[in-house]
Each structure stands twice: as C-alpha cells, then as structure tokens.
Amino acid sequence: xxxxxxxxxxxxxxxxxxxxxxxxxxxxxxxxxxxxxxxxxxxxxxxxxxxxxxxxxxxxxxxxxxxxxxxxxxxxxxxxxxxxxxxxxxxxxxxxxxxxxxxxxxxxxxxxxxxxxxxxxxxxxxxxxxxxxxxxxxxxxxxxxxxxxxxxxxxxxxxxxxxxxxxxxxxxxxxxxxxxxxxxxxxxxxxxxxxxxxxxxxxxxxxxxxxxxxxxxxxxxxxxxxxxxx
Amino acid sequence: xxxxxxxxxxxxxxxxxxxxxxxxxxxxxxxxxxxxxxxxxxxxxxxxxxxxxxxxxxxxxxxxxxxxxxxxxxxxxxxxxxxxxxxxxxxxxxxxxxxxxxxxxxxxxxxxxxxxxxxxxxxxxxxxxxxxxxxxxxxxxxxxxxxxxxxxxxxxxxxxxxxxxxxxxxxxxxxxxxxxxxxxxxxxxxxxxxxxxxxxxxxxxxxxxxxxxxxxxxxxxxxxxxxxxxxxxxxxxxxxxxxxxxxxxxxxxxxxxxxxxxxxxxxxxxxxxxxxxxxxxxxxxxxxxxxxxxxxxxxxxxxxxxxxxxxxxxxxxxxxxxxxxxxxxxxxxxxxxxxxxxxxxxxxxxxxxxxxxxxxxxxxxxxxxxxxxxxxxxxxxxxxxxxxxxxxxxxxxxxxxxxxxxxxx
Numbered sequence: 001x002x003x004x005x006x007x008x009x010x011x012x013x014x015x016x017x018x019x020x021x022x023x024x025x026x027x028x029x030x031x032x033x034x035x036x037x038x039x040x041x042x043x044x045x046x047x048x049x050x051x052x053x054x055x056x057x058x059x060x061x062x063x064x065x066x067x068x069x070x071x072x073x074x075x076x077x078x079x080x081x082x083x084x085x086x087x088x089x090x091x092x093x094x095x096x097x098x099x100x101x102x103x104x105x106x107x108x109x110x111x112x113x114x115x116x117x118x119x120x121x122x123x124x125x126x127x128x129x130x131x132x133x134x135x136x137x138x139x140x141x142x143x144x145x146x147x148x149x150x151x152x153x154x155x156x157x158x159x160x161x162x163x164x165x166x167x168x169x170x171x172x173x174x175x176x177x178x179x180x181x182x183x184x185x186x187x188x189x190x191x192x193x194x195x196x197x198x199x200x201x202x203x204x205x206x207x208x209x210x211x212x213x214x215x216x217x218x219x220x221x222x223x224x225x226x227x228x229x230x
Numbered sequence: 231x232x233x234x235x236x237x238x239x240x241x242x243x244x245x246x247x248x249x250x251x252x253x254x255x256x257x258x259x260x261x262x263x264x265x266x267x268x269x270x271x272x273x274x275x276x277x278x279x280x281x282x283x284x285x286x287x288x289x290x291x292x293x294x295x296x297x298x299x300x301x302x303x304x305x306x307x308x309x310x311x312x313x314x315x316x317x318x319x320x321x322x323x324x325x326x327x328x329x330x331x332x333x334x335x336x337x338x339x340x341x342x343x344x345x346x347x348x349x350x351x352x353x354x355x356x357x358x359x360x361x362x363x364x365x366x367x368x369x370x371x372x373x374x375x376x377x378x379x380x381x382x383x384x385x386x387x388x389x390x391x392x393x394x395x396x397x398x399x400x401x402x403x404x405x406x407x408x409x410x411x412x413x414x415x416x417x418x419x420x421x422x423x424x425x426x427x428x429x430x431x432x433x434x435x436x437x438x439x440x441x442x443x444x445x446x447x448x449x450x451x452x453x454x455x456x457x458x459x460x461x462x463x464x465x466x467x468x469x470x471x472x473x474x475x476x477x478x479x480x481x482x483x484x485x486x487x488x489x490x491x492x493x494x495x496x497x498x499x500x501x502x503x504x505x506x507x508x509x510x511x512x513x514x515x516x517x518x519x520x521x522x523x524x525x526x527x528x529x530x531x532x533x534x535x536x537x538x539x540x541x542x543x544x545x546x547x548x549x550x551x552x553x554x555x556x557x558x559x560x561x562x563x564x565x566x567x568x569x570x571x572x573x574x575x576x577x578x579x580x581x582x583x584x585x586x587x588x589x590x591x592x593x594x595x596x597x598x599x600x601x602x603x604x605x606x607x608x609x610x611x612x613x614x615x616x617x618x619x620x621x622x623x624x625x626x627x628x629x630x631x632x633x634x635x636x637x638x639x
Binding site for chain 1: 541549
C-alpha cells in the first residue's frame with residue numbers, strides 16, 4: 001500500500017539546510033496497523049507529511065497504492081489525498097463553525113457528493129464511532145475524545161485506502177486514549193490500513209508493528225507480540 | 231460557478247461568522263453610502279443652478295435702450311436712445327442666420343379687470359416668436375398668431391396666475407378682460423417655468439399695443455434667441471457684434487455702456503457651465519477616491535480574514551480541497567459580501583436622499599438624487615472591486631502549503 005525507497009528530505013534553514021529524513025526504506029502492506037515511534041525531531045512528522053501528500057520529498061521513491069508519487073501539483077495532490085487518505089490530527093482540526101455532521105461530510109463535499117447523500121453517509125460514520133446523537137453539536141460542545149472520534153469518522157467517510165493519524169491521542173487523557181485506540185483497532189480489523197505516529201510507548205504497543213525512527217533513520221522495525229500485552 | 235452546494239457553503243461561512251462579515255461589509259457599505267450621498271448632493275446643487283436659469287430660454291438675448299453717457303460725433307451726452315420699427319427690420323435682416331426667434335417688445339403696466347375683480351399686470355406687446363423666448367408653454371387655447379399681429383387684434387394670452395387672480399377656478403378662455411379701459415378677448419393661458427412673476431404677464435399683439443400706447447413706430451426693447459448651433463463663445467461674439475452695429479446705427483460712442491444694454495444669457499450660462507464642470511470633477515474625484523478607499527479597505531480585511539482562516543483552509547486542503555476550490559470559495563465570498571454590503575450602502579444612501587428631499591433647499595440643494603446609470607455603474611464597480619479584493623488574498627491562501635496552514639495556531 002505504501003512503499004518508500006531511499007527517501008530523503010531536507011528543509012532550508014537560513015543559509016544552510018536541515019537534513020531531516022536520511023534515506024528511509026519502508027513498506028506497509030494493505031491492512032497493516034503500523035506505528036512510527038520517535039522523539040521530537042526524529043523526522044516522524046515529516047515522514048507523515050510526505051506519506052500524506054501534504055509535503056513533497058527531495059529524492060527517493062514513494063508509491064501510494066502502487067502509484068509512483070512524483071511531480072505532484074497541488075491539485076493532483078488534493079485529489080489523491082481526498083481519494084486515498086484519511087487524516088486524524090493531534091489537535092483534531094475540526095472546523096469550529098461547522099457541526100459534527102458537517103465536519104464529517106466535508107471531504108465528500110470536495111468529492112462532489114450531493115448534500116443529502118453526503119449527510120446520510122456522514123451520519124452512518126458518526127454512528128459507527130458512537131456519536132450519532134451528537135451530529136448537530138459544534139466542536140466546542142464536544143469533549144476531546146468525542147472530537148477525535150468525529151475526526152476519525154471524517155477520515156473514514158471517503159472510504160480511503162490508508163488512515164494517517166498524527167499523534168491521535170496527544171491531547172487526550174489515558175481513558176480516552178484507550179477508547180480512541182480501540183476505535184482505530186476496530187477500523188483496522190475491518191481491513192483498513194492504519195498508520196499512526198506517536199511518541200508514547202503504550203500507544204505504539206497497541207499497534208501490530210512498530211517502526212522506530214531516530215535522527216532521520218529507521219533504527220528498528222518489529223512486529224508486536226499481542227499476546228504479551230494482553 | 232453557480233453550484234448550489236458552493237453557495238450553501240458560502241452562506242454558512244457568512245452566517246456563522248457574523249462579526250467578520252459585518253466588519254468587512256461595513257467598509258464597503260460606508261464607502262458606497264458616502265459616494266451616493268456625495269453624488270446626490272452634487273446633483274442637488276446642479277438642480278438648483280438649473281432651476282435658477284430655467285426662467286428663460288438658455289440662448290436668449292434681451293436688448294434695451296437708455297440714455298447716452300458720452301458725447302459722440304458732435305452729439306451731446308444724456309441723449310435718449312429710442313428703438314423703432316426700422317431697428318427691428320435692421321436686426322432681422324442683418325443677423326438673419328444667427329437668430330432663431332426674434333420679437334420686438336412693448337411693455338406697459340396696466341389695470342386689468344374682469345367682472346369686478348381687479349389687479350395690475352405687466353402687459354407686453356410681442357410677436358408670436360416670444361413664447362419660446364420665455365420658455366413659456368400654452369396650457370389652454372393658443373398663443374398670439376401672425377394674423378393677430380396683422381389685424382391688430384384685441385386678443386391676449388394670460389399667465390396661469392392672472393387667470394387664477396381674476397377668474398378663480400373658472401376658465402378664462404374666450405372671456406373678455408378690460409385693460410386700461412379697452413376690452414381684450416383671452417385666447418390662451420400659459421405656464422412659465424420662470425415662476426410666479428412670469429406667470430403674471432399678459433401678452434398682446436405687438437402691433438395692437440404699439441397703436442394704443444406709442445405715438446408712432448416706437449418700441450421698448452428686443453428679445454431674441456440666437457441659433458442654438460452657436461457655441462457659447464460664438465454667441466458672446468454675436469451679441470457683441472449686435473451691440474456694436476446698433477451703437478453705430480444710433481451714433482453712440484462704442485465705449486458707452488448705458489445707451490444700449492444687451493443682456494446675454496450665454497455669458498451667465500458659460501459661467502454656470504464652468505462651475506458645474508468643476509463641481510462635477512470634484513464630486514467624481516471624491517467619489518472615486520471614496521470607492522478606492524473602500525476597495526483597499528476590503529482588500530485589507532480579506533487579507534486578514536485569510537490569515538485568520540489559514541488553519542481552516544489547511545484543513546480543507548488536507549481533506550481534498552484543490553487550490554481552485556479555495557480561490558473560488560474566497561472570491562465568491564468576497565464578491566458576495568462586497569455586492570451585498572455595497573448594495574446596502576447604496577440603498578441607505580438613496581433612501582436618505584429621498585428622505586432629505588427638498589429640506590435642504592435653503593442650502594441650494596434641490597431634490598438631491600442619483601441617476602439609474604450611477605446606481606448600475608456603482609454596482610458593476612462593486613462586483614469588480616470584490617473580485618480584485620478577493621483575488622489577491624485567495625491566491626495567497628491557495629499557495630499556502632497545507633502543513634504550514636495546519637501548524638498555524
């Protein structure tokens with residue numbers, strides 16, 4: 001599903017440049033539940049931005065769903081994001097003046113789905129994350145965990161190939177963290193590829209595969225033995 | 231472009247962000263309000279001037295005689311100059327091409343009575359051409375005819391107010407009025423934009439009055455209108471020429487200012503035209519300045535709004551909004567707000583002008599109003615302004631990378 005070969009990325013800083021990703025190789029198959037672990041500055045957010053087509057890479061190859069990603073203009077990137085990717089952010093990134101339902105329906109709006117149809121689909125996904133009764137609430141009227149579940153519903157609404165979650169539990173307490181991770185697991189069990197970025201060990205433990213990143217290189221890539229953690 | 235979904239998206243944004251919308255709309259509404267008021271008041275001033283000069287035809291010239299003040303060619307000063315019928319003939323023949331209407335004129339103050347109602351009026355002996363000279367309009371019956379002149383008919387045309395004074399609400403047409411002991415039949419009633427004074431005149435055939443009041447072929451003055459094809463400068467040159475030849479004919483010193491007095495409306499009209507021109511330029515300049523300030527204002531606010539919405543736009547981009555989606559959204563919002571606010575300002579302005587009405591007449595502002603083409607023009611300008619104001623920030627918004635936008639707090 002996601003295949004990365006010798007990926008390099010650096011950012012210009014003043015006159016010099018900061019080499020963030022130093023030749024990553026990573027292959028994530030369909031249906032995997034992968035977490036990228038690393039402290040801040042390890043390059044994990046940069047990796048997610050590149051995988052999420054929010055940012056370009058310098059050298060190396062990136063295949064998304066078998067398609068080589070290169071020379072993307074903003075428009076193509078936007079269409080691919082809309083079609084293949086669902087995002088879940090640490091700070092939820094819900095639009096504050098739109099109701100939960102409208103937030104979930106927004107990606108469908110950009111797909112050109114009619115209003116009635118997209119609200120119907122959005123309501124199904126809200127139901128799936130257990131927030132059907134909150135559909136008309138504004139984000140400010142929801143708790144942190146609820147907001148993140150709305151965001152997850154939004155990420156799923158287009159039925160993407162991959163769900164990308166950037167520190168999905170970073171702003172949540174431990175109880176809510178657990179329920180959010182359970183939701184992500186459930187989604188994964190239904191066959192969705194889920195790609196989580198985190199710096200929390202116990203969050204990473206909940207996934208099936210942990211890729212550890214340090215200073216722009218992968219230092220370990222191992223399967224988690226589920227039996228041990230239960 | 232006219233996608234219902236997109237409009238719903240915009241209405242929602244506008245509705246859910248009332249303060250922001252009000253702020254950006256206010257600038258443009260205020261600018262247009264000022265623009266409309268300025269234009270209306272300018273037009274009010276114009277109307278006042280137009281009315282002041284509406285009494286007589288804009289191209290009329292009146293010639294009067296007086297006493298000489300300078301000796302000339304052996305003749306003493308203080309000599310009274312008297313126009314006669316041969317002066318009429320002379321002017322008519324000499325300047326035939328430059329004259330549109332021409333009438334010699336005898337004027338008397340006469341006692342008028344009808345069945346016990348009495349009053350004093352100015353009676354003028356004129357030719358049929360005199361009617362357009364005064365810009366008077368026949369309301370009832372007819373004006374004096376060539377036949378009346380020929381027959382020295384005892385007929386008169388009276389002003390509306392004369393009819394009202396003597397006949398009350400009854401029609402004067404066909405009735406006989408006694409003027410200085412002689413009976414005249416009323417053949418017409420006229421109105422005159424010059425106002426009350428001009429509507430208290432009585433016009434009789436020139437020949438009739440000359441026979442009654444003048445010992446021989448004497449007359450009081452001339453009224454004429456010059457050919458409207460003449461420019462203002464040509465008209466002034468024509469009246470100077472006219473004065474010069476009349477002075478020559480009556481052996482008057484060319485520098486003598488009081489023996490023959492020529493009153494040319496063209497000179498006044500020229501001054502007014504220049505004044506109106508300057509006024510128009512000033513109004514236009516201030517008006518455009520106000521509009522430009524409004525456009526810059528809204529552009530500024532749009533930049534701020536886009537900045538404020540950076541994160542939202544980043545989210546939209548992450549969810550699949552293309553740059554053209556973003557540009558379209560911002561620009562349609564901008565055009566929508568500009569047009570709506572501008573129109574609000576325009577309506578308030580128009581209604582304010584209506585409400586003011588003639589209450590500012592003592593400040594020389596009469597019926598302040600704006601023309602339809604100004605309204606339409608301003609609306610077009612607004613749409614264009616909204617487009618420009620929206621485009622630059624929209625373009626900028628579209629070029630922000632989604633990760634930068636998402637990290638914006």
